[in-house]
Amino acid sequence: MNGNGNNEMKEKLIIVGNGMAPGRMLEHLFEHAPDRYQVTIFNAEPRVNYDRIMLSPVLSGEKAFEEIVIHGDGWYIDHGITLYKGHKIVEIDREAKTVRSDHGVAESYDKLVIATGSVPFILPVPGNDMPGVLTYRDLDDVDAMILAAQSHAKAVVIGGGLLGLEAAAGLQLRGMDVTVLHLMPTLMERQLDPAAGYLLQRALEERGIKVKTKAETKAIIGKGKAEAVELADGSTIDADLVVMAAGIRPNAWLAKQAGLEMGRGIVVDHGMRTEDPDILAIGECAEVGGHTYGLVAPLYEMAKVAAAQLAGDTETAFVHSDTPTKLKVTGIDLFSIGDFADGDDREEIVLRDATAGVYKRLILKDNRIIGSVLYGETADGAWFNDLKKREVDVSEMRDTLIFGQAYQGSAPLDPMAAVAALPDDAEICGCNGVCKGKITGAIGSEGLKTLDHVRAHTKASASCGSCTGLVEQLIAATLGDAYKPNEIQPVCGCTELGHDEVRRLIKAKGLRTIPEVMQELEWKTSCGCAKCRPALNYYLVCDWPDEYADDYQSRFINERVHANIQKDGTYSVVPRMWGGVTNADQLRTIADVVDKYDIPTVKVTGGQRIDMLGIKKEDLPSVWGDLGKAGFVSGHAYAKGLRTVKTCVGTDWCRFGTQDSTGLGIRIEKFMWGSWTPAKVKMAVSGCPRNCAEATCKDVGVICTEAGFEIHFAGAAGLDIKGTEVLGHVETEDEAVEHIVALVQMYREQGHYLERIYKWVKRVGLDEVRQQIMEDHDKRIAFFDRFVFSQKFAQCDPWSERVSGKDKHEFKPMATLELEAAE
Amino acid sequence: MRWIEIGNLNDIPRRGARCVSTPAGKVAVFRTGNDRIFAMEDHCPHKGGPLSQGIVHGAAVTCPLHNWVISLENGQAMGADEGSVQTIPVKCEGETLFISLDQLSGERAA
Ligand code: SRM
Ligand SMILES: Cc1cc2nc3c(=O)[nH]c(=O)nc-3n(C[C@H](O)[C@H](O)[C@H](O)COP(=O)(O)OP(=O)(O)OC[C@H]3O[C@@H](n4cnc5c(N)ncnc54)[C@H](O)[C@@H]3O)c2cc1C
Ligand code: SF4
Numbered sequence: 054m055n056g057n058g059n060n061e062m063k064e065k066l067i068i069v070g071n072g073m074a075p076g077r078m079l080e081h082l083f084e085h086a087p088d089r090y091q092v093t094i095f096n097a098e099p100r101v102n103y104d105r106i107m108l109s110p111v112l113s114g115e116k117a118f119e120e121i122v123i124h125g126d127g128w129y130i131d132h133g134i135t136l137y138k139g140h141k142i143v144e145i146d147r148e149a150k151t152v153r154s155d156h157g158v159a160e161s162y163d164k165l166v167i168a169t170g171s172v173p174f175i176l177p178v179p180g181n182d183m184p185g186v187l188t189y190r191d192l193d194d195v196d197a198m199i200l201a202a203q204s205h206a207k208a209v210v211i212g213g214g215l216l217g218l219e220a221a222a223g224l225q226l227r228g229m230d231v232t233v234l235h236l237m238p239t240l241m242e243r244q245l246d247p248a249a250g251y252l253l254q255r256a257l258e259e260r261g262i263k264v265k266t267k268a269e270t271k272a273i274i275g276k277g278k279a280e281a282v283e284l285a286d287g288s289t290i291d292a293d294l295v296v297m298a299a300g301i302r303p304n305a306w307l308a309k310q311a312g313l314e315m316g317r318g319i320v321v322d323h324g325m326r327t328e329d330p331d332i333l334a335i336g337e338c339a340e341v342g343g344h345t346y347g348l349v350a351p352l353y354e355m356a357k358v359a360a361a362q363l364a365g366d367t368e369t370a371f372v373h374s375d376t377p378t379k380l381k382v383t384g385i386d387l388f389s390i391g392d393f394a395d396g397d398d399r400e401e402i403v404l405r406d407a408t409a410g411v412y413k414r415l416i417l418k419d420n421r422i423i424g425s426v427l428y429g430e431t432a433d434g435a436w437f438n439d440l441k442k443r444e445v446d447v448s449e450m451r452d453t454l455i456f457g458q459a460y461q462g463s464a465p466l467d468p469m470a471a472v473a474a475l476p477d478d479a480e481i482c483g484c485n486g487v488c489k490g491k492i493t494g495a496i497g498s499e500g501l502k503t504l505d506h507v508r509a510h511t512k513a514s515a516s517c518g519s520c521t522g523l524v525e526q527l528i529a530a531t532l533g534d535a536y537k538p539n540e541i542q543p544v545c546g547c548t549e550l551g552h553d554e555v556r557r558l559i560k561a562k563g564l565r566t567i568p569e570v571m572q573e574l575e576w577k578t579s580c581g582c583a584k585c586r587p588a589l590n591y592y593l594v595c596d597w598p599d600e601y602a603d604d605y606q607s608r609f610i611n612e613r614v615h616a617n618i619q620k621d622g623t624y625s626v627v628p629r630m631w632g633g634v635t636n637a638d639q640l641r642t643i644a645d646v647v648d649k650y651d652i653p654t655v656k657v658t659g660g661q662r663i664d665m666l667g668i669k670k671e672d673l674p675s676v677w678g679d680l681g682k683a684g685f686v687s688g689h690a691y692a693k694g695l696r697t698v699k700t701c702v703g704t705d706w707c708r709f710g711t712q713d714s715t716g717l718g719i720r721i722e723k724f725m726w727g728s729w730t731p732a733k734v735k736m737a738v739s740g741c742p743r744n745c746a747e748a749t750c751k752d753v754g755v756i757c758t759e760a761g762f763e764i765h766f767a768g769a770a771g772l773d774i775k776g777t778e779v780l781g782h783v784e785t786e787d788e789a790v791e792h793i794v795a796l797v798q799m800y801r802e803q804g805h806y807l808e809r810i811y812k813w814v815k816r817v818g819l820d821e822v823r824q825q826i827m828e829d830h831d832k833r834i835a836f837f838d839r840f841v842f843s844q845k846f847a848q849c850d851p852w853s854e855r856v857s858g859k860d861k862h863e864f865k866p867m868a869t870l871e872l873e874a875a876e
Numbered sequence: 877m878r879w880i881e882i883g884n885l886n887d888i889p890r891r892g893a894r895c896v897s898t899p900a901g902k903v904a905v906f907r908t909g910n911d912r913i914f915a916m917e918d919h920c921p922h923k924g925g926p927l928s929q930g931i932v933h934g935a936a937v938t939c940p941l942h943n944w945v946i947s948l949e950n951g952q953a954m955g956a957d958e959g960s961v962q963t964i965p966v967k968c969e970g971e972t973l974f975i976s977l978d979q980l981s982g983e984r985a986a
């Protein structure tokens with residue numbers, strides 16, 4: 054598998070474009086002929102191969118980009134592939150058998166695969182190139198849309214097809230006011246009949262998306278940037294953002310320039326070969342048998358054929374098949390396949406249930422299904438598709454056909470029995486063309502137990518995900534009781550949602566208060582419980598630092614009153630001693646406070662500072678007042694937030710010290726105090742590897758060396774004992790601060806409430822954290838900046854606020870009743 | 877029943893509590909999210925935790941010490957835990973709150 058070694062011997066394979074089709078082709082190729090080629094890829098997009106289909110969930114906020122990457126950087130390294138990111142090929146020289154990129158890199162090939170995909174169709178109207186006009190094709194488009202959506206302004210989406218509607222739904226979830234303009238009388242007219250198109254329009258309108266059909270765009274107008282869209286009927290619609298999703302065109306100019314035969318796309322034979330025997334074309338840019346394609350299922354078929362070709366098998370040929378259409382908008386179920394035009398030779402069966410919003414239509418020709426449109430209830434899509442593909446004569450079951458598979462035969466089947474009854478060659482996953490037999494076979498032969506296993510081994514449900522339910526039923530039916538769905542742990546009994554979903558949806562839907570979260574995410578209780586409320590409060594504090602008004606009633610008592618409750622109902626008070634360093638003034642103040650308030654216990658904590666225990670709640674504000682006069686601020690010993698930064702004496706005194714560990718510790722503590730985190734964060738800085746500050750069992754630790762700073766993380770020494778992992782090495786103190794702050798911010802944004810760093814890292818992976826913090830400069834800076842921004846609102850001493858009267862009610866009884874009153 | 881005035885409804889934050897010191901011990905007065913008022917001894921049936929310091933949710937409070945959940949309506953521990961706190965009659969006239977200590981046993985009088 055490894056590309057090292059005798060590269061000289063290998064044939065050179067160059068791929069232009071790093072999209073979904075060639076990614077799949079390489080997987081097949083490495084399976085069949087692992088050592089035959091030395092592979093080089095040029096990709097105009099500056100990134101690895103990702104699941105383009107899933108851009109819509111990224112746009113809506115339901116997924117992060119990292120979750121849709123198909124091949125991470127490691128994959129290319131493992132296979133010895135050279136990937137030129139951000140290199141667009143501008144010329145193919147068929148004589149010399151070379152390609153040249155826009156950055157001037159030239160490489161020669163033995164075999165060339167063109168996989169340049171499609172380009173969005175830009176309406177030829179005035180103003181189509183103004184700032185504010187976007188298309189919807191790649192991650193950059195999504196990023197631009199997300200940025201535009203932050204203003205919560207108006208968006209117009211031109212095109213009411215699959216892409217346009219997914220863009221509209223995503224932008225609406227991001228808080229924009231969205232209007233869809235569609236040229237035809239009903240939405241998605243190529244995949245849906247008018248009745249289903251109408252239901253779809255109504256469902257979108259119910260969500261607040263405006264839809265205007267028969268709308269012909271005449272111009273995009275504005276001064277210097279898009280401000281409105283003008284229609285042919287003279288009306289205008291305000292728009293700060295215009296998304297053109299009016300169709301795609303095969304991206305074939307490169308091949309055309311190279312003199313290859315052109316139709317709508319690059320013409321290839323059923324073996325994916327162009328007229329040049331050394332050049333293949335696959336994906337949306339290719340035209341085979343007169344067809345070009347815009348959904349991945351046939352492209353994956355092309356990928357398989359091309360891989361076979363490259364491996365020396367010239368027999369395998371591409372076969373055309375219809376692909377079902379599904380819309381990936383959460384809450385809207387639709388399915389369509391085949392031909393559903395009216396015609397004299399056709400019959401139709403229709404079922405409508407207006408209250409349930411269900412519409413189903415089957416189109417038959419010669420007693421065989423040739424097309425179907427399902428809206429509102431799509432569970433039988435796979436079955437209808439199967440009947441269509443196998444051209445089954447349905448006369449026997451005509452009367453009950455439309456009710457679905459469950460109604461065939463004597464007794465209605467439950468969904469499990471229904472999947473169990475599907476024939477082995479029934480297609481389950483449309484995107485990846487995986488049939489039932491392949492899944493059940495793999496479950497048996499590979500001992501697969503979970504959905505993730507099945508995805509990894511068969512690719513079923515690994516692309517658009519709309520068959521996930523079906524695949525799960527199939528696993529359940531195959532494994533019986535042995536199937537334990539890897540279900541998410543709900544936050545608490547008030548919801549079915551897990552922490553990740555809740556965090557994602559808060560951002561995606563722009564939820565800004567606890568009641569709003571509970572309403573929108575359909576909490577089952579009226580005002581949550583002691584588990585979910587503090588979690589939601591934290592997520593909102595973290596996500597909207599400038600806007601969210603902290604809900605103290607949703608904080609645990611310690612965080613509400615900024616002291617630690619003790620078993621007898623009294624409190625302890627732990628002021629900050631930056632980096633564990635103190636002086637005579639501070640100690641004298643503590644001594645005076647202890648005397649004045651008759652504090653029963655004073656103790657040095659394990660975190661290098663002093664704890665005063667047994668203070669009456671009523672006394673807290675005046676204790677803090679006295680401490681504050683000497684410059685003490687809260688030590689947050691009670692907080693899911695930054696606790697202590699332990700230090701050792703370092704170069705100041707120690708004969709082994711290599712760096713100013715005390716200074717760095719103090720600097721970090723002063724920079725980061727006051728921040729709220731998913732669980733507590735403890736840090737330490739040791740001046741040399743002797744590690745006297747015990748930095749290697751902290752959430753974040755630093756070991757100083759002659760060469761700089763070794764940053765550690767993900768340690769703990771509480772309920773679990775865990776040594777740290779090394780995040781990486783940096784040379785300067787400034788870099789150390791930058792990396793540590795970025796790391797903590799990443800954790801703040803991703804951690805589940807009460808999940809310490811080491812547990813979060815276990816979930817997301819060490820390498821992922823290292824990659825984002827150590828290697829990705831832009832990400833690191835962005836994390837750092839977001840932390841700094843949130844500190845503007847977090848870094849105020851809660852004690853002095855309370856000394857000045859904040860939350861007075863917390864510290865005094867409401868009333869004190871005298872003896873006679875109670876008689 | 878003898879009613880004793882203890883203060884105004886708005887002295888207590890929504891989904892919050894205050895305590896009232898009485899000769900028969902501390903009383904916790906709760907205000908729910910929908911402005912229902914409850915009162916009970918400020919003493920968890922588990923190990924005496926101060927219920928007035930807990931998180932109020934629905935018509936229940938979670939004790940700050942070990943997370944028992946106590947029903948505000950009847951003072952019973954909910955879920956798997958067993959035990960109960962003495963509830964105390966409380967009423968709200970206009971915005972003025974009153975409690976009655978007639979039933980308080982006084983055994984925990986401090
Ligand atoms: C005061 C102190 C003990 C001492 O006298 O030295 C202490 C006291 C408490 N610790 Fe601790 N821990 C103290 C250092 C530690 C350390 C040592 C350290 O930080 O170097 C650890 C192990 C390191 C670690 O966290 O990985 C430690 C691991 C815990 C844990 C287990 C956490 C875990 O995730 O495994 C808890 C329980 C929890 O947080 O849920 C805990 C919880 C507590 C609480 C807050 C219990 C509670 O919820 O009421 C105690 C509060 C006492 C109070 O009112 O002040 N304390 N605790 C130390 C205060 C440090 C400070 O200055 O802020
Ligand atoms: C938002 C969205 C939602 C979708 N939803 C679905 C769905 O639900 N189901 C479905 O089946 N399909 C869906 N699709 C379509 C599917 O994503 C495409 O069919 C598929 O990605 C095409 O794969 P490809 O390899 O042909 O091209 P692409 O994945 O487009 O990759 C082409 C790559 O080539 C690069 N490139 C182009 N020219 C050059 C050059 N000259 N030099 C170097 N590199 C070049 C491009 O930058 C691009 O990265 C969706 C598409 C989008 C945009
Ligand atoms: S180890 Fe920590 S939590 Fe346990 S008793 Fe001691 S201070 Fe309390």
Ligand code: FES
Nearest residue numbers: 920923925939942
């Ligand atoms: S004292 Fe209330 S739960 Fe333990």
